[in-house]
Every structure is written in C-alpha cells, then in structure tokens.
Amino acid sequence: MALRSKLGKPRGVPRPVLRHGDAPRAQGAVSLIFLGRQSAARGFAVTFDASTCCAPRRGADNVPAAPHPALTGRVQHDDVLLPGGHFAMGDSFDEGLPGDGEGPVHEVELSPFRIDRTCVTNEQFATFVAETGYVTEAERFGNSSVFAPAVLAGTSDVIGTAGSAWWLIVRGACWRHPFGPQSDLTDMADHPAVHLSHSDALAYCGWSGRALPTEAEWEFAARGGLAGRRFPWGDELEQDGQHHANVWQGTFPQYNSAADGWLATAPVRTYEPNAYGLYQMVGNVWEWCADWFDPSYYRTSQASDPQGPETGQARVVRGGSYLCHHSYCRRYRVAARSANTPNSSTGNLGFRTVFRHLAPAA
Numbered sequence: 001m002a003l004r005s006k007l008g009k010p011r012g013v014p015r016p017v018l019r020h021g022d023a024p025r026a027q028g029a030v031s032l033i034f035l036g037r038q039s040a041a042r043g044f045a046v047t048f049d050a051s052t053c054c055a056p057r058r059g060a061d062n063v064p065a066a067p068h069p070a071l072t073g074r075v076q077h078d079d080v081l082l083p084g085g086h087f088a089m090g091d092s093f094d095e096g097l098p099g100d101g102e103g104p105v106h107e108v109e110l111s112p113f114r115i116d117r118t119c120v121t122n123e124q125f126a127t128f129v130a131e132t133g134y135v136t137e138a139e140r141f142g143n144s145s146v147f148a149p150a151v152l153a154g155t156s157d158v159i160g161t162a163g164s165a166w167w168l169i170v171r172g173a174c175w176r177h178p179f180g181p182q183s184d185l186t187d188m189a190d191h192p193a194v195h196l197s198h199s200d201a202l203a204y205c206g207w208s209g210r211a212l213p214t215e216a217e218w219e220f221a222a223r224g225g226l227a228g229r230r231f232p233w234g235d236e237l238e239q240d241g242q243h244h245a246n247v248w249q250g251t252f253p254q255y256n257s258a259a260d261g262w263l264a265t266a267p268v269r270t271y272e273p274n275a276y277g278l279y280q281m282v283g284n285v286w287e288w289c290a291d292w293f294d295p296s297y298y299r300t301s302q303a304s305d306p307q308g309p310e311t312g313q314a315r316v317v318r319g320g321s322y323l324c325h326h327s328y329c330r331r332y333r334v335a336a337r338s339a340n341t342p343n344s345s346t347g348n349l350g351f352r353t354v355f356r357h358l359a360p361a362a
C-alpha cells in the first residue's frame with residue numbers, strides 16, 4: 001500500500017503542492033498512524049520537545065564527512081548589496097519562546113555584504129551536484145524527515161516519527177526526492193533545495209565562493225530596513241488582507257487550508273520581496289546561518305559584525321517555514337531564533353548565501 005497524502009499525487013506526478021481551489025481534507029490522518037510509534041531510525045532523536053516541532057534533528061550518530069569540493073562553481077547568484085550599518089537586533093515585542101533567547105534587543109553594526117535574493121534553488125543545487133558529484137548527508141544516512149501529509153513513499157519506506165507526530169522519517173528522502181522516493185523535482189526547479197544539512201550548505205558555499213550569512217546579517221537583511229517590526233513587511237501577518245509568506249492557515253497540525261496557496265514549499269520568488277528586494281525571508285523554508293546557537297548569546301554578543309559563539313552543539317536556523325502557525329511557536333518572525341544539529345536535514349530547511357569579499361570603493 002502506498003502511503004501518501006490525500007493531497008499528494010501518484011508516482012509520475014510528484015508535486016504535492018496545494019494551490020487555490022484544491023480542497024485539502026483530513027491532513028492529520030497520515031500522521032495519526034504514527035502517533036506513539038517510536039523510531040529506531042539511524043541518527044534520529046525520538047523525544048518530542050518544542051525545539052523539534054519546527055524541524056526535527058538527528059542525534060549524535062554520524063556518517064563519514066564528505067569531502068568539500070574546491071572553489072570551482074559556475075552558478076549564477078542573483079544577490080543585492082546591503083550597505084550594513086547599525087540596527088536593533090532582537091525581539092522588541094517580548095513574544096519569543098524563553099529558551100530561544102530573542103532578547104535583549106541590542107545594537108549591532110554590520111559591514112557591507114551581498115546576500116541572495118532567494119534561497120538556493122533545486123536548479124542551483126543540481127548544478128553543484130552535477131559538477132562535483134557531491135553526495136548530501138541525507139543521501140548518506142539513507143533517510144530524512146518529511147512533513148507527514150506530504151509524504152510520497154511506500155509504507156515500508158516510512159521508518160517512524162522524528163520528534164513530532166507530523167514528522168516522518170522516510171527512507172530515500174533527500175533533495176532529489178523531497179517528499180520521499182516516489183517524488184522527484186518535476187516542476188520544482190525554482191523551489192528551494194531542502195533536506196540539506198549545515199555541512200551540505202557549507203560544501204555548496206565552498207564550491208561557489210560564497211558563505212552562509214551570520215545570524216546578524218540574516219536578521220538585518222530580513223528586516224528590510226523596518227526597525228522594530230515583527231515581519232519583513234510590518235507587524236501583521238496578513239497585512240492589508242494579503243498573504244506575504246508561505247506559512248500555515250487552519251488548525252495546526254490537523255488542518256491546513258493553504259489559503260496562501262501552498263501546502264509545502266513554494267517557488268522562491270512567490271510573494272512580494274521586502275524593501276531590500278529579498279524574497280521569503282520568513283516562511284517557506286528555514287534557512288541555515290553560520291553561527292553556533294546559544295540562547296544567552298545576545299547578552300554578550302559583540303557589537304560589530306558578531307559571529308556567534310565560538311562553539312556549540314547546533315547551528316542557528318532562521319525564518320520559519322510552511323509549517324509555522326500562530327498557535328504554535330510563531331517562529332516566522334524576523335527576530336525568532338531556532339537551531340538544529342549540523343547533520344540534520346528536513347523537508348523545510350534550506351539556505352541562502354552571502355558574499356563578503358567586496359572590492360573597496362574607488
């Protein structure tokens with residue numbers, strides 16, 4: 001029996017994205033099958049906690065590191081030059097989860113940098129893989145975590161749950177097969193590449209001569225010049241009656257009306273960009289940052305070009321994803337912080353890059 005979402009399509013039509021006019025039904029049904037089943041899948045933590053509701057993490061088990069390709073990349077990055085300068089970093093609404101350390105608000109000064117307008121797409125990542133033969137960590141583990149209603153896999157390929165009932169560990173899920181082995185990238189060239197670990201993102205960056213944004217760079221970019229606001233466009237999620245980001249509408253995790261047009265990932269240029277011309281800094285997929293995560297870091301962060309703690313267990317992720325809902329952690333805000341272990345990969349986690357080697361002004 002094939003286990004797949006009622007929203008999903010059979011093999012050969014692998015695009016379980018939801019558009020206006022499609023009628024979603026009973027999205028919790030698939031995940032309920034797995035409630036209470038604990039997984040022995042390699043490398044996955046199985047205990048539920050708030051940090052895994054957004055994106056589950058692998059445990060300490062590891063696969064051997066893949067060599068990172070040399071700097072030979074020939075892929076186009078459409079980016080913008082941000083001038084840097086001062087900004088107030090952190091949550092001025094005091095609405096973050098206590099363990100996330102979104103405060104105190106503190107002044108940060110940044111040097112100029114260039115940042116991608118969008119997350120790295122499947123097309124860009126496919127170019128990287130084609131030129132280097134790179135094999136991602138999810139492919140080497142042999143599995144990754146997929147949001148339950150989007151799974152396109154046979155029952156035997158669904159190994160168990162990953163921290164939350166709505167995260168299924170699916171054998172064969174990876175960037176090429178984002179919803180499981182019965183899915184592929186047809187019509188998804190312009191969607192963000194997902195199921196990529198922090199190490200995978202660094203490998204891509206090393207090949208393309210770019211870098212992951214620091215957490216401070218990411219937040220500066222996401223704010224788009226709007227000081228002290230909740231979102232890149234203002235303070236209201238659906239400001240002016242418009243959808244500005246791909247998140248969750250309905251009752252999480254039972255029912256998603258997908259009123260914003262998308263159940264899972266959306267093309268990277270969906271919705272209006274922020275004032276800096278950057279698309280989907282919040283919603284759609286979480287984005288890896290360079291920094292190690294420490295919830296107390298803002299109390300001691302350096303004021304100029306902060307780089308994060310020197311060591312840690314997990315790397316910062318920012319921006320929230322298509323799973324974000326106001327009834328849960330509300331981590332789709334520009335100040336929201338979360339983290340995942342460097343070897344983790346999920347169907348709602350990607351990255352965008354920056355470029356810092358700017359020529360001095362003439």
Ligand SMILES: [Ca+2]
Nearest residue numbers: 246247262263
């Ligand atoms: Ca959505």
